[in-house]
């Protein structure tokens with residue numbers, strides 16, 4: 001038996017679709033049936049818990065869940081010590097440095113302030129560039145940072161780009177590409193190797209099928 005933590009929300013819906021297409025019975029998690037339950041059986045071999053993204057990492061790192069499905073953004077921000085088994089290729093977006101349209105971010109030598117929900121990712125990005133910035137942690141609607149004059153720029157997730165556009169902002173630089181990942185606890189990957197191999201192979205087949213279907217449609 002494998003116990004997996006799935007990130008609630010957008011990732012959860014896709015993750016369940018992928019598990020179903022990989023041959024697992026996800027009916028206990030059907031929206032009409034599930035109520036307020038948080039722990040479910042998926043066929044005979046998998047148990048699923050639903051959790052917030054950062055908590056998925058905590059459960060997997062501490063081994064109360066064997067594995068999980070979570071965004072690369074959360075893995076990067078947590079600096080998590082987990083084993084990445086598979087890029088599931090959904091939830092694709094990017095981390096970007098963005099700010100007021102038409103402004104040159106690097107102009108002037110003054111102290112720069114960056115607002116972000118991802119302070120660790122932001123600090124690492126600028127450290128690697130050798131630029132010292134002040135990072136202000138914001139919990140949501142980070143785009144308000146430059147709009148209100150709190151920060152010179154933001155480091156945030158950009159998916160369609162419509163939030164930036166609607167607020168007069170633009171991408172200055174891409175920081176990293178991200179997508180959903182199937183992760184495992186670093187020791188459980190050895191002790192439950194057979195179970196992980198089976199599920200990884202099934203999910204990898206689904207990822208490949210989806211990719212081919214997608215190419216066929218284009």
Ligand code: PRP
Pocket residue numbers: 139140141142143156157158159160161162163164
């Ligand atoms: C995320 C992200 C951006 C927006 C990007 O926010 O932080 O604000 O989505 O998407 P887009 O490029 O398609 O416009 P989310 O919707 O999770 O809400 P939040 O800002 O309150 O965290």
